[in-house]
Amino acid sequence: MTTAAPAATTAKAATQNACKLCNPLGACLAFRGIEKCVPFLHGSQGCATYIRRYLISHYKEPIDIASSNFNEETAVFGGSHNLKLGLKNVTQQYRPEVIGIATTCLSETIGDDVPMILREYAAMMGSEGPMPTMIFASTPSYSGTHIDGFHAAVLSAVRTLAEEGPKRNLVNIFPGMVSPADIRYLKEILNAFGIPFVLLPDYSQTLDGGPWAEYHRIPPGGTPTSAIATTGSAAESIEFGSTLEAGKSAAGYLEAKFGVPRHHLPLPIGIKSSDRFFAALEQLTGKPMPEIYEDERRRLVDAYADGHKYVFGQRAILYGEEDLVIPMAAFLREIGVLPVLCASGGKSGLMKKRLLELVPDMEELGIKVREGLDFVDIEKEADELQPDLLIGNSKGFAMSKRHQLPLIRIGFPIHDRFGGQRLHHLGYRGTQELFDRIVNTVIEQRQNASPIGYTYM
Amino acid sequence: MAEMIGILEGREGQVYEKRQDGPEIDIACDTKSLSGSVSQRACVFCGSRVVLYPVADAIHIVHGPIGCAAYTWDIRGAVSSGPELHRLSFSTDLQEMDVIYGGEKKLYRSLVELIDQYQPNAAFIYSTCIIGLIGDDIDAVCKKVAKEKGIPVMPVHSEGFKGTKKDGYKAACSALMKLIGTGPTEGISKYSINILGEFNLAGEAWIIREYYEKMGIEVVATMTGDGRIDAIRRSHGASLNVVQCSGSMTSLAKDMEEKYGIPYIRVSYFGFEDMSKSLYDVAALFPDRPEIMKRAKEIVRDEIRKYYPEMQKFKAALTGKKAAIYVGGAFKTFSLIKALRTIGMSVVLAGSQTGNKDDYRRLKEMCQEGTVIVDDSNPVELSKFVLEKEADLLIGGVKERPIAFKLGVGFCDHNHERKIPLAGFVGMYNFAKEVYESVMSPVWQFAPRKGGLR
Numbered sequence: 001m002t003t004a005a006p007a008a009t010t011a012k013a014a015t016q017n018a019c020k021l022c023n024p025l026g027a028c029l030a031f032r033g034i035e036k037c038v039p040f041l042h043g044s045q046g047c048a049t050y051i052r053r054y055l056i057s058h059y060k061e062p063i064d065i066a067s068s069n070f071n072e073e074t075a076v077f078g079g080s081h082n083l084k085l086g087l088k089n090v091t092q093q094y095r096p097e098v099i100g101i102a103t104t105c106l107s108e109t110i111g112d113d114v115p116m117i118l119r120e121y122a123a124m125m126g127s128e129g130p131m132p133t134m135i136f137a138s139t140p141s142y143s144g145t146h147i148d149g150f151h152a153a154v155l156s157a158v159r160t161l162a163e164e165g166p167k168r169n170l171v172n173i174f175p176g177m178v179s180p181a182d183i184r185y186l187k188e189i190l191n192a193f194g195i196p197f198v199l200l201p202d203y204s205q206t207l208d209g210g211p212w213a214e215y216h217r218i219p220p221g222g223t224p225t226s227a228i229a230t231t232g233s234a235a236e237s238i239e240f241g242s243t244l245e246a247g248k249s250a251a252g253y254l255e256a257k258f259g260v261p262r263h264h265l266p267l268p269i270g271i272k273s274s275d276r277f278f279a280a281l282e283q284l285t286g287k288p289m290p291e292i293y294e295d296e297r298r299r300l301v302d303a304y305a306d307g308h309k310y311v312f313g314q315r316a317i318l319y320g321e322e323d324l325v326i327p328m329a330a331f332l333r334e335i336g337v338l339p340v341l342c343a344s345g346g347k348s349g350l351m352k353k354r355l356l357e358l359v360p361d362m363e364e365l366g367i368k369v370r371e372g373l374d375f376v377d378i379e380k381e382a383d384e385l386q387p388d389l390l391i392g393n394s395k396g397f398a399m400s401k402r403h404q405l406p407l408i409r410i411g412f413p414i415h416d417r418f419g420g421q422r423l424h425h426l427g428y429r430g431t432q433e434l435f436d437r438i439v440n441t442v443i444e445q446r447q448n449a450s451p452i453g454y455t456y457m
Numbered sequence: 458m459a460e461m462i463g464i465l466e467g468r469e470g471q472v473y474e475k476r477q478d479g480p481e482i483d484i485a486c487d488t489k490s491l492s493g494s495v496s497q498r499a500c501v502f503c504g505s506r507v508v509l510y511p512v513a514d515a516i517h518i519v520h521g522p523i524g525c526a527a528y529t530w531d532i533r534g535a536v537s538s539g540p541e542l543h544r545l546s547f548s549t550d551l552q553e554m555d556v557i558y559g560g561e562k563k564l565y566r567s568l569v570e571l572i573d574q575y576q577p578n579a580a581f582i583y584s585t586c587i588i589g590l591i592g593d594d595i596d597a598v599c600k601k602v603a604k605e606k607g608i609p610v611m612p613v614h615s616e617g618f619k620g621t622k623k624d625g626y627k628a629a630c631s632a633l634m635k636l637i638g639t640g641p642t643e644g645i646s647k648y649s650i651n652i653l654g655e656f657n658l659a660g661e662a663w664i665i666r667e668y669y670e671k672m673g674i675e676v677v678a679t680m681t682g683d684g685r686i687d688a689i690r691r692s693h694g695a696s697l698n699v700v701q702c703s704g705s706m707t708s709l710a711k712d713m714e715e716k717y718g719i720p721y722i723r724v725s726y727f728g729f730e731d732m733s734k735s736l737y738d739v740a741a742l743f744p745d746r747p748e749i750m751k752r753a754k755e756i757v758r759d760e761i762r763k764y765y766p767e768m769q770k771f772k773a774a775l776t777g778k779k780a781a782i783y784v785g786g787a788f789k790t791f792s793l794i795k796a797l798r799t800i801g802m803s804v805v806l807a808g809s810q811t812g813n814k815d816d817y818r819r820l821k822e823m824c825q826e827g828t829v830i831v832d833d834s835n836p837v838e839l840s841k842f843v844l845e846k847e848a849d850l851l852i853g854g855v856k857e858r859p860i861a862f863k864l865g866v867g868f869c870d871h872n873h874e875r876k877i878p879l880a881g882f883v884g885m886y887n888f889a890k891e892v893y894e895s896v897m898s899p900v901w902q903f904a905p906r907k908g909g910l911r
Contacts, residue, residue: 012570013549013563013566013567013569013570014518014547014548014549014550014566014567014570014571015523015526015547015548015549015550016545016546016547016548016571017530017545017546018523018526018527018530018546018548018550020523020527021523021524021527021528022522022523022524022527023524024524025524040493043586043617043618044500044586044617044618045490045496045498045499045500045617046499046500046501046502046503046525046617047500047524047617048495049496049497049498049499049500049503049856050499050503050524050525050528050529051524051528052856053528053855053856054528056855056856056858056859057855060858060859060862061859061863062836062859062860062863063859064495064835064836064837065495066493066494066495067490067492067493067495067496068492068493069489069490069491069492069493069494069496070586070617070618071489071618071619071620072618072619072620074618075586075589075590082492083492085491085492085493086492086493087493088493089465089466089467089491089492089493089494090493090495092465092466093465093493093494093495093835093837094837104586105521105522105524105551105556105585105586105587106586106587106590106617106618109556109586109587109590109591110590140522140553141522141524142522142551142552142553142555142556142587143552143553145523211862211863211864211865211903211904211905211906211909212863212864212865212905213905213906213909214844215837215840215844215864217837395530398531398544
């Protein structure tokens with residue numbers, strides 16, 4: 001295996017049109033996937049409000065995020081009083097079972113010792129009956145991106161709740177930041193294999209649920225705390241996320257602490273990565289792949305054949321979270337599309353290495369991998385690389401419009417199209433959906449460009 | 458089973474229900490949001506950012522970690538007739554080492570780089586929370602860069618935690634105030650105004666500007682919709698400031714009155730009634746040229762004649778329906794109550810993020826019995842009242858939208874992300890149409906609240 005040089009990063013001083021979000025956003029999203037949990041940001045009111053608004057525009061669901069609402073005295077004398085008052089008020093108004101507390105740049109910079117404040121709060125409130133479980137993640141906005149916050153929250157949930165116990169017939173699934181539709185599909189697969197599982201975080205219902213007859217303080221759904229407690233006695237953890245290192249991950253923690261083996265996989269996008277995921281489940285359960293997924297796979301292989309000529313040789317710029325871009329690039333290679341640039345605002349330092357594992361001929365193909373980019377950098381690359389397609393979240397729209405390039409929207413955020421929360425990306429079903437969308441995008445381009453107006457394309 | 462939802466301890470003073478023989482209204486407003494209450498407000502930075510955002514030939518640099526810039530990238534529907542620098546998002550993207558050693562150098566380099574790259578007519582530098590902690594001297598950096606680059610480089614002290622959104626408005630206004638008075642005023646007509654607090658969402662400022670220009674009035678500057686630095690710099694040459702969105706811009710109007718002796722009036726462009734009044738009120742201040750009033754009357758007559766028949770259709774369908782209003786500024790709620798009345802609707806909940814005591818007193822006078830008035834509300838309260846009062850419509854912003862839709866209630870976006878102009882006479886028509894389309898949609902028959910068809 002070659003050791004790849006670290007990916008080139010931007011040399012500009014300012015970040016222009018960022019291709020990343022801040023740490024606390026990811027934590028709030030992950031906390032939304034725990035049952036009866038209210039996310040709580042220890043910082044200014046604006047952080048909670050901006051993040052709510054940003055998430056709402058994608059998920060189209062109520063997303064309440066509490067804030068300790070710093071003022072000048074808080075910043076000078078510490079956030080202890082505000083945090084305690086905030087926790088009390090959230091408990092009163094939402095009656096949560098869990099409060100997921102994440103820090104911000106403000107509370108981190110003044111150096112609030114949140115675990116200590118939480119202990120004081122527990123001692124103070126101890127006599128007033130049962131308290132919600134407090135899960136705390138340190139998520140300073142000046143380091144990492146929203147993905148780091150997401151994983152930090154999942155890790156802290158497991159660290160707080162997982163218990164040791166006799167091994168059970170149980171698998172943990174830590175899918176990372178995927179769509180509610182993807183989560184539902186993963187659950188369906190595990191149910192079809194007939195193996196009990198804990199999937200964390202599960203915001204498939206909290207962020208994509210039905211209408212309400214009456215107001216719910218906290219939307220129904222999410223991984224129950226009792227289930228998270230059992231993750232310590234599971235037979236295995238399956239964890240997606242190419243650049244997610246064991247030391248920062250929930251599965252890594254469970255392996256180190258309770259000896260639960262960590263099966264680390266890229267997101268199952270494309271046939272090869274999906275095969276690896278299904279093989280892991282076959283091995284774990286001793287059962288063959290359920291027939292419905294064999295069927296899905298067969299249809300997908302058939303579709304690859306039917307559509308291959310449309311997409312072969314298409315050049316794509318791929319951007320977004322590193323853990324989405326890497327398996328997406330491998331999928332594009334399966335169908336003959338060349339991802340001329342794989343870009344991310346994240347900076348794990350691992351992107352090139354992980355991509356090489358999935359696309360060994362990456363360098364011969366001239367695939368560029370760049371970390372720490374913003375959209376101005378990506379656009380500059382587009383000038384040079386002359387791609388046919390853009391694939392990524394909807395923040396690439398301005399670039400796509402200027403360059404008159406079609407944008408295939410995947411991942412998060414999708415603010416300018418309907419149904420982003422219902423897009424599939426994972427497994428044979430998700431790959432099928434992605435493939436159909438890519439082929440149709442190319443067909444539409446050709447049809448629009450043709451003066452003849454073919455009705456069969 | 459529906460459960461009782463109470464008002465949070467510490468918030469009772471911010472909720473009032475109008476009842477016969479009830480107590481006098483005394484809403485506790487103008488306070489910081491209660492910790493843990495999930496306020497719909499944002500922060501000081503947000504206040505500054507929304508006010509200055511539409512200045513299109515300036516670059517807007519957010520000094521801090523990436524979040525504040527990322528969440529405000531292209532956030533407002535404020536359109537420009539020319540340059541579009543405001544639609545770009547610039548951040549110093551501070552990292553841990555910058556927080557430890559200070560961000561001044563990175564700010565300086567960022568500024569120089571961006572000014573060279575984009576050649577703006579000015580730059581606004583917004584300080585975010587941690588700048589207030591690490592003590593970067595952004596004033597000094599701005600001064601230095603202004604000198605080197607020969608353009609105004611304005612610091613905006615908008616650290617998120619240092620007050621409320623209103624303090625952010627003030628910080629933005631003081632940045633504007635420093636620009637005003639630095640441009641030439643030759644050739645500005647005696648019959649001239651500035652339009653303040655109009656942000657050109659979906660082109661609204663153009664609609665309003667056209668009315669005034671038709672009346673024979675020169676519009677020197679709009680602040681800040683479709684805003685230009687040069688226009689702002691010479692805006693002290695206008696004879697009158699016409700202030701909408703009073704919450705954000707009244708302080709600027711007052712400062713301009715004090716410094717330049719320019720009087721101001723408060724107006725609203727929402728609804729036929731207030732729109733007409735804002736033309737008449739301006740015309741009345743130029744009595745020595747009666748044709749201004751004459752033209753104002755013609756505009757009102759022609760415009761209302763154009764939209765009146767359609768409006769009757771909406772009114773027939775909407776009469777008796779109930780609306781809940783929760784918006785940023787209280788002044789807007791006054792207009793909305795009147796506008797809703799025009800289409801036969803009553804208001805059962807009226808509230809704002811930033812209203813003051815006078816605003817709430819006036820709201821009470823305008824509302825009917827049983828109307829709930831709230832200051833700095835939250836999703837739980839809003840939902841409670843929408844359900845209890847059986848509202849058919851909620852008017853708010855993006856954060857309020859999912860509450861309405863989850864509960865099976867129509868919604869109208871009256872916040873800064875709207876894409877359809879709601880100001881002016883045509884705006885009232887658009888508003889009525891949007892309300893009609895949401896309230897009368899057949900989709901609600903499937904909502905559990907309406908029986909769910911099962």
